[in-house]
Amino acid sequence: MSPSKSRTAPAAGRPRSQGRVVASRDAAGHLDVDALIHDRSVRIIVCCGSGGVGKTTTSAALAMRAADAGRGVCVLTIDPARRLAQSMGLTELDNTPRAVAGAGADGGSLDAMMLDMKRTFDEVVESHATPEKAAQILNNPFYQALSSSFAGTQEYMAMEKLGQLHGQDEWDLIVVDTPPSRSALDFLDAPERLSSMLDGRFIKLLLAPAKGPARLLSAGFGLVTGAINKILGAQVLSDVQTFVAAFDTLFGGFRQRAEATYALLQAPGTAFLVVASPEPAAMREASYFVERLAGDRMPLAGLVVNRVHDDVTDGIELDEARAAARRLRGAGETETQVAELLDVHVERLITAAREQRERDGFARAHPGVPQVPVTALSTDVHDLEGLRRIGDLLARTGTPQG
Amino acid sequence: MSSTALHVVTGKGGTGKTTVAVALALALAGRGQRVLVCEVEGRQGIAQLLDVAPLPYEERRVASGLGGGEVFALAIDAESALLEYLDMFYRLGRAGKALDKFGVIDFATTIAPGVRDVLLTGKVYEIARRRGEKKDTGPQYDAIVIDAPPTGRITRFLNVSTEVAGLAKVGPIRRQSDSVTAMMRSDSTRVHLVTVLEEMPVQETLDGIAELTAAELPVGHVVVNLVRDALLDEAAASAIDEGSLDAEAVGAVLSSAGLDGSTATTLVAEGRGHLERQALQAAQRALLAESDARTAELPLLDGVDLGSLLDLAGRLREQGVA
Numbered sequence: 001m002s003p004s005k006s007r008t009a010p011a012a013g014r015p016r017s018q019g020r021v022v023a024s025r026d027a028a029g030h031l032d033v034d035a036l037i038h039d040r041s042v043r044i045i046v047c048c049g050s051g052g053v054g055k056t057t058t059s060a061a062l063a064m065r066a067a068d069a070g071r072g073v074c075v076l077t078i079d080p081a082r083r084l085a086q087s088m089g090l091t092e093l094d095n096t097p098r099a100v101a102g103a104g105a106d107g108g109s110l111d112a113m114m115l116d117m118k119r120t121f122d123e124v125v126e127s128h129a130t131p132e133k134a135a136q137i138l139n140n141p142f143y144q145a146l147s148s149s150f151a152g153t154q155e156y157m158a159m160e161k162l163g164q165l166h167g168q169d170e171w172d173l174i175v176v177d178t179p180p181s182r183s184a185l186d187f188l189d190a191p192e193r194l195s196s197m198l199d200g201r202f203i204k205l206l207l208a209p210a211k212g213p214a215r216l217l218s219a220g221f222g223l224v225t226g227a228i229n230k231i232l233g234a235q236v237l238s239d240v241q242t243f244v245a246a247f248d249t250l251f252g253g254f255r256q257r258a259e260a261t262y263a264l265l266q267a268p269g270t271a272f273l274v275v276a277s278p279e280p281a282a283m284r285e286a287s288y289f290v291e292r293l294a295g296d297r298m299p300l301a302g303l304v305v306n307r308v309h310d311d312v313t314d315g316i317e318l319d320e321a322r323a324a325a326r327r328l329r330g331a332g333e334t335e336t337q338v339a340e341l342l343d344v345h346v347e348r349l350i351t352a353a354r355e356q357r358e359r360d361g362f363a364r365a366h367p368g369v370p371q372v373p374v375t376a377l378s379t380d381v382h383d384l385e386g387l388r389r390i391g392d393l394l395a396r397t398g399t400p401q402g
Numbered sequence: 403m404s405s406t407a408l409h410v411v412t413g414k415g416g417t418g419k420t421t422v423a424v425a426l427a428l429a430l431a432g433r434g435q436r437v438l439v440c441e442v443e444g445r446q447g448i449a450q451l452l453d454v455a456p457l458p459y460e461e462r463r464v465a466s467g468l469g470g471g472e473v474f475a476l477a478i479d480a481e482s483a484l485l486e487y488l489d490m491f492y493r494l495g496r497a498g499k500a501l502d503k504f505g506v507i508d509f510a511t512t513i514a515p516g517v518r519d520v521l522l523t524g525k526v527y528e529i530a531r532r533r534g535e536k537k538d539t540g541p542q543y544d545a546i547v548i549d550a551p552p553t554g555r556i557t558r559f560l561n562v563s564t565e566v567a568g569l570a571k572v573g574p575i576r577r578q579s580d581s582v583t584a585m586m587r588s589d590s591t592r593v594h595l596v597t598v599l600e601e602m603p604v605q606e607t608l609d610g611i612a613e614l615t616a617a618e619l620p621v622g623h624v625v626v627n628l629v630r631d632a633l634l635d636e637a638a639a640s641a642i643d644e645g646s647l648d649a650e651a652v653g654a655v656l657s658s659a660g661l662d663g664s665t666a667t668t669l670v671a672e673g674r675g676h677l678e679r680q681a682l683q684a685a686q687r688a689l690l691a692e693s694d695a696r697t698a699e700l701p702l703l704d705g706v707d708l709g710s711l712l713d714l715a716g717r718l719r720e721q722g723v724a
C-alpha cells in the first residue's frame with residue numbers, strides 16, 4: 001500500500017482519522033511486519049507506546065529481524081533491561097553503536113547502542129561552543145541538573161541522537177526505541193517543552209531584565225526574583241543566570257536541530273510503530289498517539305499488541321465448559337480433574353475475550369490501522385534467541401510457546 | 403489514635419498502585435476510619451478508577467457508609483501547592499499571581515531538583531498535622547494513603563531532605579523538607595510495594611526494599627497483585643505431569659459428558675501451560691520470601707469496578723495490610 005494523504009477528517013459518529021498509514025496487511029488482515037522491514041524505502045522505524053508495554057523489546061526484535069533479513073541496521077535503545085543489554089553486547093556506555101555479535105544474515109548486520117542522555121547533551125555543547133564556554137556550561141550546576149534530570153531531556157536527546165545517526169548515513173535502517181515515559185506523547189512533546197523552557201519568557205527576563213518591553217515588568221520581576229531567592233536560595237538563580245548567558249548563543253542551533261529531526265519524523269522514509277498491551281490504559285494511550293500522529297502528519301505503520309495472553313478461539317465454548325465443569329466436579333476422581341482442566345479453559349477464554357474486546361475497540365476507532373498481536377512469552381525476553389522469537393511472533397511466522 | 407497514619411503505595415508502573423491505594427483506603431474506612439487518598443502525579447487515576455469527575459486541589463468525599471468510615475480523595479499538584487505555600491508563608495497574594503504569569507512556577511517546580519517533591523510531600527505533611535474541627539479531637543484524618551511515584555523514584559520522593567540538600571542551605575524549603583523526611587521515617591508511616599509475580603517487577607521490588615531500608619524509610623507490605631489462582635489441585639497436577647491424565651483419559655470423560663472429545667488435547671496442553679505459569683509464579687514468590695518483608699496477595703480479577711475494589715479491600719484487611 002502506498003502512503004496516501006490523510007483520509008478522513010475526524011467527524012462525529014465516524015471512525016477517527018488515522019492519518020498516513022504506511023504498512024500493508026497480510027492475508028489475515030494483520031500488520032505485515034516483514035513487508036515493513038523488507039521495504040527499503042523505510043529508513044527509520046520509531047517504536048512508541050506508554051510505559052512498560054514492550055517498546056525496547058519490540059525495537060530490538062524488529063532490528064534483529066531486519067538485520068537477519070539482510071539490512072544494515074542500527075538500533076538506538078533507551079534504558080534496556082540489564083540482561084538484554086548484556087546479550088546485545090551493550091556493556092560499554094560509550095554512546096556509539098557497536099556491532100552485535102551473532103546478529104545479521106544475507107549481508108545484513110546489526111549495530112546497537114543505548115542512549116547516554118547526559119553525554120549526548122555534553123557532546124552537543126562541546127561541538128557548538130568554544131572550549132572555554134563549553135567548560136563553563138558543563139560545570140554549571142544548573143546545566144548539570146538540566147542535563148541529567150529534567151523531565152524531557154531524555155526525549156530531546158533521543159531525537160538529537162537520531163538526527164546524528166541519520167546524518168552519519170552508515171545504516172540503511174535505524175530502529176528507534178523511545179524513553180520510558182508515562183505517555184507515548186511525551187516523545188513528541190517533551191523536546192518542545194524543554195526548548196520553550198530554555199527559550200521562555202522567564203529566561204529572557206533573567207538575561208536582560210531591564211531591556212525593551214521587559215522594563216515595564218521589572219517591578220514585578222523584582223518581586224519574583226525576591227521570592228525565588230527566598231525559596232530556593234540566591235545561588236540557584238545566579239547559576240541559572242550564568243547558564244542562560246553562556247547558553248544563549250547555542251540555543252538557536254539547538255532549536256534548529258530539534259526542528260530538523262522533527263521534520264525527519266514526518267518524512268516518507270519514516271514509520272511509527274505503536275506498541276500497547278491489551279489493557280484499557282495502554283490502548284487508550286495508543287489511541288491518543290495514533291490521533292496525534294495523524295494531526296502531525298507522521299507516518300504510522302500500525303499497532304503491536306504485545307503480551308497478549310490467551311489467544312484461544314478453539315475448543316469448548318464458555319457456557320458449555322462452565323456447565324460441564326459443574327456437572328463433572330465431584331463425580332469421580334478423573335471427572336474432577338477434567339472439571340479443573342475445564343476451569344483452566346474457562347479462565348483462558350475470559351482473558352482472551354477481554355483482550356479481544358480491547359483490540360476490537362481500537363480497531364473500531366481506527367479501522368485503517370493494522371494490528372499484530374504478540375503472545376506473552378512465559379519468561380522475560382533477555383537474549384538474542386528471545387528477540388528472534390518475538391520477531392517471529394511479530395511477523396506471524398512462529399509459534400507462541402517453545 | 404493520636405497521629406495520622408501514612409500509607410505510601412509504590413510499585414513498578416502498571417502493577418496496580420492506584421488500584422491498591424484506593425482498595426487500601428476503602429479497607430481502612432471499613433474499619434471506621436476517616437481516610438484521605440491522594441495522588442501526586444497529575445494523572446487523575448483515582449477519579450478514573452472511581453468513575454468520578456477529575457479531582458481538584460481540594461479534598462472531596464468519594465465514599466462513605468462503609469463500616470462508618472469515610473474516604474476523601476485529593477489530587478495534589480506542585481503548582482497549586484507552591485501557590486498555596488507562598489500565600490501561607492509570604493502572603494504573596496498578588497505577587498503569587500505574577501509568579502504564575504512569568505512561568506516561574508513551572509520553572510521552579512521542574513528545574514530545581516527536588517522542589518516538586520518537597521511541595522507534594524509538604525502538602526501531605528500539612529494535612530497530616532491538621533487537627534479535627536473540635537479542640538482535642540485528634541487528627542482530621544486517621545489515615546492518609548498516597549498513590550505514590552513508582553519504585554524507581556520512591557526513595558528520592560520520600561527522602562526529600564537529602565534531595566534538596568544541595569539547594570538552599572537555610573530557608574523554608576530546607577526546613578520543610580527536614581520535617582517531611584522526619585515524618586516519612588516515623589513509626590506512623592508504612593511504604594507498601596505493589597508487584598506482580600514476574601522477573602523484572604520482583605527484582606525491582608527487592609531493590610526498592612533495600613533502597614528504602616538504607617534510607618531508613620519504613621517498609622510495610624509487599625502487595626503481590628494480579629495473582630493467578632491455582633486451578634489444578636495437586637492430584638490433577640501430578641496426574642498431568644505423570645501423563646496419566648492424558649488426552650485419551652480426558653477425551654473419554656468429555657465424551658461421556660456429551661462434549662466434544664477431540665478438544666481433550668487442547669485441554670491437556672492448556673493444563674500444562676497453567677502449571678508452567680504457576681511454577682513461574684512460585685519461583686518469583688520464593689524470591690520475594692527471601693526478603694524480610696511481609697507479603698499480601700491479591701488475585702487477578704476480571705475487570706475492576708467498585709465491587710471488585712471492595713473485594714480487594716476485604717482481602718487487604720484479612721491479610722493485615724489495613
Ligand SMILES: Nc1ncnc2c1ncn2[C@@H]1O[C@H](COP(=O)(O)OP(=O)(O)OP(=O)(O)O)[C@@H](O)[C@H]1O
Nearest residue numbers: 051052053054055056057180307375376377380381
Ligand atoms: N511478548 C513478551 N513476552 C514476555 N515478556 C515480554 C514480552 N514483551 C516484553 N516483555 C518483557 O516485559 C518487560 C518490559 O518490556 P520492555 O522493557 O521492552 O518495555 P518498555 O516499553 O521498553 O518499557 P519502558 O517504558 O520501561 O522503557 C521486559 O522484562 C521484557 O522482557
Ligand SMILES: Nc1ncnc2c1ncn2[C@@H]1O[C@H](COP(=O)(O)OP(=O)(O)OP(=O)(O)O)[C@@H](O)[C@H]1O
Nearest residue numbers: 415416417418419420421628700701702703705706
Ligand atoms: N487485582 C486486579 N485484577 C484485575 N485487574 C487489575 C487488578 N489490579 C489492577 N488491575 C488493572 O491493571 C491496570 C493497572 O492498574 P493501576 O492503574 O492500578 O496500576 P498503576 O500501578 O497505578 O499504574 P501506573 O503506573 O500507570 O500509575 C488497570 O487497568 C487496573 O484496572
Ligand SMILES: [Mg+2]
Nearest residue numbers: 055056078180
Ligand atoms: Mg524501554
Ligand SMILES: [Mg+2]
Nearest residue numbers: 419420421447
Ligand atoms: Mg497509577
